[in-house]
Amino acid sequence: MSLQLTGDRIREVRTQHLKLSQIIMAEALGLTQSSLSAIEQHKVLPSCYFLYSLHIAYGINLNWLLTGKGE
Numbered sequence: 425m426s427l428q429l430t431g432d433r434i435r436e437v438r439t440q441h442l443k444l445s446q447i448i449m450a451e452a453l454g455l456t457q458s459s460l461s462a463i464e465q466h467k468v469l470p471s472c473y474f475l476y477s478l479h480i481a482y483g484i485n486l487n488w489l490l491t492g493k494g495e
Contacts, residue, residue, distance in 0.1 A: 433489055434478070435464040442482060453477045 428436075438444050444452075450460040453474065462468045478484045488494040 428492055429466055430470060430490060431464045431466045433492065434460075434470070437478075437482070437484055437489075438464075452481060 438446070438449050442449070446460045446464075447457045450457045453460075454477070455474070459468075463470045463474070475486060475489060478489065479486050485494050
């Protein structure tokens with residue numbers, strides 16, 4: 425069983441479901457591309473504001489994003 429982390433789920437949503445580049449998503453959420461990259465690579469934890477922004481902008485289920493449970 426593999427452990428999928430929040431950064432992995434963010435990358436999965438961005439690339440597979442939304443089909444967005446890091447630059448486009450980062451700009452839409454008020455981040456730099458390097459900040460989004462660091463989150464996806466598990467170098468920094470995403471802020472509550474960032475997670476909430478993902479939920480509002482793209483309708484991402486926060487429970488799934490944080491735990492992997494749900495849709």
